[in-house]
Amino acid sequence: MKPAKFEYHAPETIDEALFLAAQYGDDARVIAGGQSLVPMMNIRLAQPDHVIDINNIGGLSYVREDGESVEIGALTRHHRIEKSSELMRLCPPLPAAARNIGHYALRERGTIGGSLALADPAAEFPLMAMLLDAGIMVRSTLGERVIHASDFFVSVFTTSLEPGEIVTGIRFRALAQGEGWGFRWLARRSGDYAIVNAAATLALDSGGRIGRIAMALGGVGATPVRLTALEQSAIGGETIGGWAGAIAAEAAVLVEPESDKNASAEFRKELIEVLLEKSLEDALARARGQAVV
Ligand SMILES: Cc1cc2nc3c(=O)[nH]c(=O)nc-3n(C[C@H](O)[C@H](O)[C@H](O)COP(=O)(O)OP(=O)(O)OC[C@H]3O[C@@H](n4cnc5c(N)ncnc54)[C@H](O)[C@@H]3O)c2cc1C
Structure with a gap:
């Protein structure tokens, strides 16, 4: 057509x-x-x-370190994010997320601003925006504002952008020294959108307990979700035995996914448990300086 x-x-x-x-x-x-x-x-x-x-407008494609944040221009292509050595150093979940989007040709053209404005609840960058406390920088003729990711995603393919507003950039929290991360997903075929995806960051305190933790899920509802209450209860916990599985099992109870043509709600709950557990284990391994395969 x-x-x-x-x-x-x-x-x-x-x-x-x-x-x-x-x-x-x-x-x-x-x-x-x-x-x-x-x-x-x-x-x-x-x-x-x-x-x-907006492709002829200069200055909308960049990756820039900004204190404890990293700022990415709205027109930055997925491929550039995937290959950015600066992002691999400052915020490695972002290149990992970009690498997983669709196929190479799509990553050459698709942009991070477009992915966020589209607001597919199973997409990689919306998940990372929730995980990494992103601020979405938006402009209109009336001025500029920054919308926190938790206020930006309203529903499936719906954001809080007003008519006349254009996304110009996105600010993500950079990972701290010693902070590990994990990102796991399941898709039917390579290059497909994930059925469910899960991401986590984790840092240990001086006593070896959980000092800082963030967890987000995609493909489980109308928007990606951040597991804020669960994060609060996990702080101070020990990372022994089945710690990651216990947190992931709680997440599967808290989150209420719906069935659709891609998967039943029950299967999505199983995926939450498996994928979040593995994300947390990966995050811990990286926080300890161990390799993750
Ligand atoms: C076959 C296929 C497979 C895919 N697989 C995946 C996947 O696995 N994971 C994933 O995350 N994504 C996937 N995608 C989506 C891909 O990431 C696209 O890049 C993304 O949908 C939109 O980016 P874009 O730059 O092409 O936006 P466009 O298609 O140009 O625009 C998308 C929407 O965003 C709006 N928009 C774009 N830029 C701005 C801006 N700066 N300000 C305000 N509004 C804006 C547009 O008006 C439009 O409504 C897939 C897409 C296809 C077609």
């Missing part, structure tokens, strides 16, 4: 793009990598009257 008729705009500055976005509001869609928008337009799930192509 072909898309419905639309007017194409190719602004060369962010101010020009913001002006167009303000002028056309709900009738316009930004196009970044086009990897999701173009198929949606082709099957007429999306029929914008105006398409604002």
